Amino acid sequence: xxxxxxxxxxxxxxxxxxxxxxxxxxxxxxxxxxxxxxxxxxxxxxxxxxxxxxxxxxxxxxxxxxxxxxxxxxxxxxxxxxxxxxxxxxxxxxxxxxxxxxxxxxxxxxxxxxxxxxxxxxxxxxxxxxxxxxxxxxxxxxxxxxxxxxxxxxxxxxxxxxxxxxxxxxxxxxxxxxxxxxxxxxxxxxxxxxxxxxxxxxxxxxxxxxxxxxxxxxxxxxxxxxxxxxxxxxxxxxxxxxxxxxxxxxxxxxxxxxxxxxxxxxxxxxxxxxxxxxxxxxxxxxxxxxxxxxxxxxxxxxxxxxxxxxxxxxxxxxxx
Amino acid sequence: xxxxxxxxxxxxxxxxxxxxxxxxxxxxxxxxxxxxxxxxxxxxxxxxxxxxxxxxxxxxxxxxxxxxxxxxxxxxxxxxxxxxxxxxxxxxxxxxxxxxxxxxxxxxxxxxxxxxxxxxxxxxxxxxxxxxxxxxxxxxxxxxxxxxxxxxxxxxxxxxxxxxxxxxxxxxxxxxxxxxxxxxxxxxxxxxxxxxxxxxxxxxxxxxxxxxxxxxxxxxxxxxxxxxxxxxxxxxxxxxxxxxxxxxxxxxxxxxxxxxxxxxxxxxxxxxxxxxxxxxxxxxxxxxxxxxxxxxxxxxxxxxxxxxxxxxxxxxxxxx
Numbered sequence: 001x002x003x004x005x006x007x008x009x010x011x012x013x014x015x016x017x018x019x020x021x022x023x024x025x026x027x028x029x030x031x032x033x034x035x036x037x038x039x040x041x042x043x044x045x046x047x048x049x050x051x052x053x054x055x056x057x058x059x060x061x062x063x064x065x066x067x068x069x070x071x072x073x074x075x076x077x078x079x080x081x082x083x084x085x086x087x088x089x090x091x092x093x094x095x096x097x098x099x100x101x102x103x104x105x106x107x108x109x110x111x112x113x114x115x116x117x118x119x120x121x122x123x124x125x126x127x128x129x130x131x132x133x134x135x136x137x138x139x140x141x142x143x144x145x146x147x148x149x150x151x152x153x154x155x156x157x158x159x160x161x162x163x164x165x166x167x168x169x170x171x172x173x174x175x176x177x178x179x180x181x182x183x184x185x186x187x188x189x190x191x192x193x194x195x196x197x198x199x200x201x202x203x204x205x206x207x208x209x210x211x212x213x214x215x216x217x218x219x220x221x222x223x224x225x226x227x228x229x230x231x232x233x234x235x236x237x238x239x240x241x242x243x244x245x246x247x248x249x250x251x252x253x254x255x256x257x258x259x260x261x262x263x264x265x266x267x268x269x270x271x272x273x274x275x276x277x278x279x280x281x282x283x284x285x286x287x288x289x290x291x292x293x294x295x296x297x298x299x300x301x302x303x304x305x306x307x308x309x310x311x312x313x314x315x316x317x318x319x320x
Numbered sequence: 321x322x323x324x325x326x327x328x329x330x331x332x333x334x335x336x337x338x339x340x341x342x343x344x345x346x347x348x349x350x351x352x353x354x355x356x357x358x359x360x361x362x363x364x365x366x367x368x369x370x371x372x373x374x375x376x377x378x379x380x381x382x383x384x385x386x387x388x389x390x391x392x393x394x395x396x397x398x399x400x401x402x403x404x405x406x407x408x409x410x411x412x413x414x415x416x417x418x419x420x421x422x423x424x425x426x427x428x429x430x431x432x433x434x435x436x437x438x439x440x441x442x443x444x445x446x447x448x449x450x451x452x453x454x455x456x457x458x459x460x461x462x463x464x465x466x467x468x469x470x471x472x473x474x475x476x477x478x479x480x481x482x483x484x485x486x487x488x489x490x491x492x493x494x495x496x497x498x499x500x501x502x503x504x505x506x507x508x509x510x511x512x513x514x515x516x517x518x519x520x521x522x523x524x525x526x527x528x529x530x531x532x533x534x535x536x537x538x539x540x541x542x543x544x545x546x547x548x549x550x551x552x553x554x555x556x557x558x559x560x561x562x563x564x565x566x567x568x569x570x571x572x573x574x575x576x577x578x579x580x581x582x583x584x585x586x587x588x589x590x591x592x593x594x595x596x597x598x599x600x601x602x603x604x605x606x607x608x609x610x611x612x613x614x615x616x617x618x619x620x621x622x623x624x625x626x627x628x629x630x631x632x633x634x635x636x637x638x639x640x
Binding site: 151153154155156157191192194195196197220221222223224226227229230231263266269270273274299301302303304306307308310313314317318 | 471473474475476477511512514515516517540541542543544546547549550551583586589590593594619621622623624626627628629630633634637638
């Protein structure tokens with residue numbers, strides 16, 4: 001385990017992932033309550049909303065109110081997500097948010113056709129248009145991302161060469177627009193990754209781009225989230241997306257295939273136990289996880305929120 | 321990942337772990353239904369009951385009826401558990417079960433004093449008495465086991481040297497009784513293990529006893545179950561206990577969040593994806609996991625039962 005990083009950076013995606021997914025309705029004030037609780041845990045980046053039409057995603061209908069309502073904590077960047085120009089315009093009109101853009105492609109053309117009604121060529125054009133907009137509006141472009149990088153429920157396993165090709169295309173678009181992009185996000189959108197495929201793909205990407213930061217966006221749909229994060233850590237990956245309490249997923253069978261992000265506090269627990277710094281107060285985060293569960297009104301997938309952190313237990317035993 | 325075994329052996333503990341833990345009451349017929357469903361999945365060993373007083377563990381009050389009622393499937397060994405001579409006598413009176421004994425010590429003296437009101441010396445004496453009974457009754461002694469081998473909620477981290485010492489003591493007792501014991505079980509009774517401590521302890525034990533089989537009994541209370549199993553596999557461990565759907569918990573840990581054993585179908589999924597043979601039909605096992613959830617009437621922790629197996633998805637995509 002010699003490649004373990006000394007410290008990791010975790011971007012919290014719980015509010016956006018969770019409130020987008022939950023059937024709700026969840027009162028705006030409670031969404032804000034969770035965001036404000038998360039902002040006191042040591043997390044430095046919290047993605048709080050997605051600027052998508054409320055008619056499509058009812059849980060995001062109050063995105064503007066959420067953005068207007070949270071208490072801005074020092075040292076925390078509050079992020080919004082958008083999928084197209086309309087969403088970007090709403091984000092640009094939200095000065096309380098920090099804007100960080102990414103250029104994203106989906107490794108599965110089947111998925112693309114099915115969900116965005118676009119061919120790969122059309123998608124590349126769309127990415128180009130967004131890159132142009134970022135330049136015009138001076139939105140920093142921080143990452144290139146490949147979705148479904150490990151596999152796709154509609155296409156199957158994704159060859160690593162295809163992911164490398166996508167990243168190449170994204171950097172080429174960045175170059176066309178004079179962008180210096182530092183981070184490569186590999187997103188396991190449909191939870192096909194395993195510790196082995198994490199090692200293989202991260203290895204290939206690192207070999208090709210040794211100077212870029214590699215980041216992982218993992219889903220826990222098939223229970224591999226923490227094992228995959230651990231494989232990433234062992235490959236030196238130090239940037240992760242995660243969702244408090246595993247928001248965005250649900251253990252009930254009716255949410256079949258529900259794809260929650262890897263759980264933030266379980267990931268922080270793993271890091272603590274491996275001696276990796278997170279900058280996060282795990283007890284404060286566990287309180288936020290329990291609050292998230294209270295807000296959604298049903299069990300959420302995270303384990304440490306009921307199992308308890310060992311760092312706390314060790315301190316208690318030392319005092320006894 | 322070069323030490324991965326070619327095949328693994330999984331002992332199913334779900335019925336015993338689960339029905340012991342659940343508040344129930346669960347009708348005997350439904351317990352038997354789960355056992356009979358599990359016996360058709362390819363599992364070769366299923367631990368179905370614990371011979372403990374029904375007054376202490378109401379879920380095991382019908383153990384004799386369960387043993388009398390299941391349909392014996394060819395190639396399946398049905399196991400019972402016992403903790404003392406009384407329990408052993410009941411197991412000996414159950415010819416439908418396969419008797420496999422183990423010599424067990426707990427690495428935490430605090431836990432021992434608290435839960436069994438015994439000192440370590442008294443516990444060694446108790447193990448000796450049991451070894452004598454096994455010889456007298458010709459019960460094969462298959463394993464030595466160390467409980468709380470990675471840590472204890474009442475004592476903290478357990479030094480690896482202490483675990484090695486326990487195993488030494490157990491083999492010494494085996495030798496005194498002319499027993500040739502092949503397997504060393506390391507039990508993470510209170511879910512303190514992490515991928516790092518799994519590697520360290522398995523490494524130390526293997527170095528000291530290179531010719532013995534090492535087996536892991538893992539709990540998922542802090543969400544590390546699959547990551548720990550993966551670390552074990554990477555160290556060449558090929559024997560695991562697991563519980564379908566993540567049934568059960570540790571009723572003695574006095575830990576509100578105590579979750580069950582590592583989930584059988586999630587472990588089988590991991591093995592499939594790593595190219596390790598399990599001999600188990602994952603779809604049949606997923607049906608059993610959903611049945612377990614139906615029987616207990618609340619969500620159970622396993623993920624693949626809702627996320628779905630990739631082997632099945634790949635076959636479906638190939639046909640399409």
